[in-house]
Amino acid sequence: MSDWLKVFAPATVANVGPGYDVLGLALDSPGDWVEAMRTEQRGVQIVEITGDDGRLPRVAALNCAGVSARLVQEKIDPAAGVALKVHKGMPIGSGLGSSSASSVAAAWATNLALGGALSKVDVLDACRAGEKLATGAPHADNVLPSLIGGITLIRSYEPFDYLELPTPLELRFAIVSPELEIKTADARKILPERVPMEDVVRNLGNVAALVAALYEGRLDLFGRALDDFVVVPYRSRLIQRYDDVHAAAMDAGALGCSISGSGPAMFAACTEETAEVVAAALVDGFQRSGIGAKSFIAGINTRGVRLVDEVE
Amino acid sequence: MSDWLKVFAPATVANVGPGYDVLGLALDSPGDWVEAMRTEQRGVQIVEITGDDGRLPRVAALNCAGVSARLVQEKIDPAAGVALKVHKGMPIGSGLGSSSASSVAAAWATNLALGGALSKVDVLDACRAGEKLATGAPHADNVLPSLIGGITLIRSYEPFDYLELPTPLELRFAIVSPELEIKTADARKILPERVPMEDVVRNLGNVAALVAALYEGRLDLFGRALDDFVVVPYRSRLIQRYDDVHAAAMDAGALGCSISGSGPAMFAACTEETAEVVAAALVDGFQRSGIGAKSFIAGINTRGVRLVDEVE
Numbered sequence: 001m002s003d004w005l006k007v008f009a010p011a012t013v014a015n016v017g018p019g020y021d022v023l024g025l026a027l028d029s030p031g032d033w034v035e036a037m038r039t040e041q042r043g044v045q046i047v048e049i050t051g052d053d054g055r056l057p058r059v060a061a062l063n064c065a066g067v068s069a070r071l072v073q074e075k076i077d078p079a080a081g082v083a084l085k086v087h088k089g090m091p092i093g094s095g096l097g098s099s100s101a102s103s104v105a106a107a108w109a110t111n112l113a114l115g116g117a118l119s120k121v122d123v124l125d126a127c128r129a130g131e132k133l134a135t136g137a138p139h140a141d142n143v144l145p146s147l148i149g150g151i152t153l154i155r156s157y158e159p160f161d162y163l164e165l166p167t168p169l170e171l172r173f174a175i176v177s178p179e180l181e182i183k184t185a186d187a188r189k190i191l192p193e194r195v196p197m198e199d200v201v202r203n204l205g206n207v208a209a210l211v212a213a214l215y216e217g218r219l220d221l222f223g224r225a226l227d228d229f230v231v232v233p234y235r236s237r238l239i240q241r242y243d244d245v246h247a248a249a250m251d252a253g254a255l256g257c258s259i260s261g262s263g264p265a266m267f268a269a270c271t272e273e274t275a276e277v278v279a280a281a282l283v284d285g286f287q288r289s290g291i292g293a294k295s296f297i298a299g300i301n302t303r304g305v306r307l308v309d310e311v312e
Numbered sequence: 313m314s315d316w317l318k319v320f321a322p323a324t325v326a327n328v329g330p331g332y333d334v335l336g337l338a339l340d341s342p343g344d345w346v347e348a349m350r351t352e353q354r355g356v357q358i359v360e361i362t363g364d365d366g367r368l369p370r371v372a373a374l375n376c377a378g379v380s381a382r383l384v385q386e387k388i389d390p391a392a393g394v395a396l397k398v399h400k401g402m403p404i405g406s407g408l409g410s411s412s413a414s415s416v417a418a419a420w421a422t423n424l425a426l427g428g429a430l431s432k433v434d435v436l437d438a439c440r441a442g443e444k445l446a447t448g449a450p451h452a453d454n455v456l457p458s459l460i461g462g463i464t465l466i467r468s469y470e471p472f473d474y475l476e477l478p479t480p481l482e483l484r485f486a487i488v489s490p491e492l493e494i495k496t497a498d499a500r501k502i503l504p505e506r507v508p509m510e511d512v513v514r515n516l517g518n519v520a521a522l523v524a525a526l527y528e529g530r531l532d533l534f535g536r537a538l539d540d541f542v543v544v545p546y547r548s549r550l551i552q553r554y555d556d557v558h559a560a561a562m563d564a565g566a567l568g569c570s571i572s573g574s575g576p577a578m579f580a581a582c583t584e585e586t587a588e589v590v591a592a593a594l595v596d597g598f599q600r601s602g603i604g605a606k607s608f609i610a611g612i613n614t615r616g617v618r619l620v621d622e623v624e
Binding site: 018020021022023031153154155157161163165191192193194195196197200201203204205206207209210211212215221224225227230291 | 330331332333334335370426465466467468473475503504505507508509512513514515516517518519520521522523524527533537543609
């Protein structure tokens with residue numbers, strides 16, 4: 001009989017500031033855990049899901065973790081069988097890459113349970129298929145940083161071409177997850193099909209400066225360059241109190257503040273000194289209008305998905 | 313009696329690849345020269361212009377060099393007088409920052425002739441006023457690199473915020489200036505007011521990657537990231553044979569190829585090894601259709617405007 005392998009995949013912030021669909025980063029916490037074990041039953045079975053309040057489908061073919069795991073299993077050995085236990089460690093549908101973390105953890109756990117023949121890059125497409133099931137599009141801007149860690153730039157989808165950007169280790173993120181629900185599909189629908197040229201130019205300036213700030217380790221510039229003009233002005237309408245919460249974070253000393261993924265979570269870039277105060281300001285900003293909210297503080301996860309444990 | 317001071321300001325490539333209105337770079341040649349001398353006659357007089365085939369206005373208030381010089385003179389000493397000789401060293405209206413080079417050289421020569429109290433940043437606004445006279449907009453993406461050299465990023469106009477990016481010294485540019493005329497105003501008119509979101513995303517990915525390529529010294533990535541999707545597809549229609557010339561440059565080994573400024577000049581990023589062949593391919597691409605064209609090869613000017621000489 002085989003042992004269960006346990007894998008952790010981190011939460012992620014996609015659409016980082018002006019980097020809509022191209023910039024993502026991995027947080028050192030929270031994240032999802034997936035346990036995997038080789039079995040005699042061909043294909044992938046999800047035998048347990050915890051931490052989801054019963055919201056996620058148990059049938060593997062309908063679950064993003066099941067889909068990505070199945071593609072990895074097919075790639076390694078079409079005759080093999082894998083059982084999975086999925087442990088959600090973060091809110092679902094909050095804009096923190098929940099489906100990506102599950103897809104990535106499941107894919108990597110399956111790979112390790114079946115001998116570990118594949119590299120992280122080898123399982124990327126399987127993870128994107130899981131992401132597509134959950135969100136409708138095979139975007140990689142959450143999946144990629146959850147898989148490899150750090151701050152990632154997707155230069156191009158066709159051909160797929162990405163870079164790992166430098167990670168200023170002193171950067172902290174204060175994240176707030178308000179009790180609002182935004183569906184990724186709605187968050188896409190609210191975006192304009194065409195963007196005014198002057199806003200395009202402002203985003204080009206900021207995304208270029210953001211990358212320069214990472215290479216130079218200039219946190220002040222990183223914060224200034226976080227402003228987005230092509231997506232946030234529209235999506236922020238789906239987040240009640242967005243402007244007030246943003247202002248509260250900046251007043252509390254944040255370097256910059258924006259929407260995480262397609263929201264409703266928001267992130268503020270901070271230093272270690274200001275992170276606690278900014279996190280409190282983010283929560284307070286929502287609670288003043290009677291909207292419940294939780295915050296946490298995270299650094300950047302530079303390792304990506306990893307084996308954390310082996311259990312009997 | 314005072315001496316004439318002589319100043320050189322380099323030609324520039326603006327709208328570098330995906331960096332419309334934000335990225336510019338200075339070429340080590342060609343450029344414009346301006347001589348300046350303090351006089352007793354209050355204000356600025358242009359006493360000579362050479363190299364313009366008689367195309368530029370001699371009246372200082374109607375000439376970009378005169379306008380920028382006048383603002384510098386007013387700033388230093390409203391009662392002072394300066395005489396200028398302008399020597400054009402590059403084609404006018406070709407997309408190589410001709411008006412910027414004259415504005416910058418005149419501003420800097422005037423500053424030096426009146427004692428040199430101002431820094432390069434201090435004269436930026438004067439240079440932008442010259443640019444506005446010539447092109448209708450006080451853009452800084454040619455003026456800034458001509459002034460300070462290197463590869464510059466304008467993150468934001470309000471407030472004005474710019475960065476100097478790293479300069480890979482092995483990078484060469486093969487530039488072709490075809491015998492076509494494009495007015496900057498027409499080049500702006502042909503642009504759409506709104507850009508499809510998917511093209512915005514592709515440009516964000518490329519401009520971010522272009523900056524990363526400069527920091528990493530990765531010329532291959534710099535070349536791949538030069539493709540633009542928000543401006544070049546439209547402006548290239550004003551340049552007959554653009555697609556064929558572009559293909560010829562790439563076939564000859566260029567890293568990447570795009571429009572310089574608002575055209576009609578085109579530039580191809582190269583290494584020293586490929587620059588000659590690429591330059592020949594660029595010229596040949598136009599000449600096959602009977603369009604005359606001249607090429608040259610330049611590295612990046614890292615000094616910007618400079619005093620070259622003092623003459624009696």
